[in-house]
Amino acid sequence: MARNRAFLTAAFGAPLAILAAPVVAQASLAMLDSLDKGGWELRFRDGATARKLCVRSGRELIQLRHSGENCNRFVVQDSADEITVQYTCRGNGYGRTHIRKESTSLIQMDSQGIAGGKPFQFTAEARRIGNCD
Template sequence: MARKRALFIAALGASLAAFAAPVVAQASLAMLDSLDSGGWEVRFRDGSPARKICVRTGRELIQLRHPEGDCNRFVIEDEAGTVTVQYTCRGNGYGRTHIRKESSSLVQLDSQGIAGGKPFQFTAEARRTGTCG
């Protein structure tokens, strides 16, 4: 009986540990890897000021409202021309971002979620502008 209890507790602990570890996306997100690295400008369709970012892997475009990066990601869609990623940032909200590639230097973004306790939703166009400054 004690051995069964010990095995049950060990199995339960292993199961719970899996939830505590960050989620690693199983998808390759190859479309993001195909984007040109360098300086990019994000222009928001709602008239908000444009934002300049440095793109190294393309994954920087996923969490524009959660740039801290300490978030768990789950890939919803990973196709040649589109990527959709849902993410959760412990203690700071969550988001879901859809990125559609027009070329290696131009993408369309659609993102929504909660950041800093407030909802957000935006559509934007991101375009490579040169080197990171």
Template sequence: MKFMSNRKLVALSALLAAVPAAVLGGPALAQSSLAMLDTLEKGAWELRFRDGTAPRSICVRSGRELIQLRHSEPGCNRFVVEDGADEVTVQYTCRGNGYGRTNIRKEGSSLVQIDSQGIADGRPFQFSAEARRTGSCR
């Protein structure tokens, strides 16, 4: 009898956990805690996009605000692809408004690198940005 490696077993478990939500159309349950995002400092953060797009400020309360920067509506289904101590990757689908995949790499509690791509409002998007804490939320 051939056994699966731990990596294959974890991937299969994650896939099977997402199947009921996909079949039933309900929100996917988080397979992981995304604990790295909880270690980020709360407050006002500035996003600086590498393509020259004007900087944007957001209020970070949990760190999860950084996942769906192009999809602000609530209720999107999320699937955690990677949940590491210094890096997370989340794929999400927003019914009727597209989807995205975001990778967030922590450089410090007040500095992260973000790469995201997907479809929003029927149009593709892709961006890389640096997010840095700038103070308290107003």
């Protein structure tokens, strides 16, 4: 019996552990780390006023409508050129942001959710424009 259990663990447990390993590594959001640090400008596709921000880690781009809030994040997609993150900000809504990297200084993004009890949705292009002010 013990020998059968050991065989089953080796036969099925090891491959499952190998399959589970990429899931942990997937949540690294390394694409955001690869972006150039500094001053960036977001140009919204709907014609809204452009917005400037300082990118220090790239993670600032995930929660633009909930910036500065401590929100729980769930990584939906994490590849070398694209990420999708869903987040929930207790008591102040939630969001889902998708970012596609064209280069280390140019990205395309879209985000939607609820902030302050109101829905939001935007599509934007962001590019590095220099140093942080």
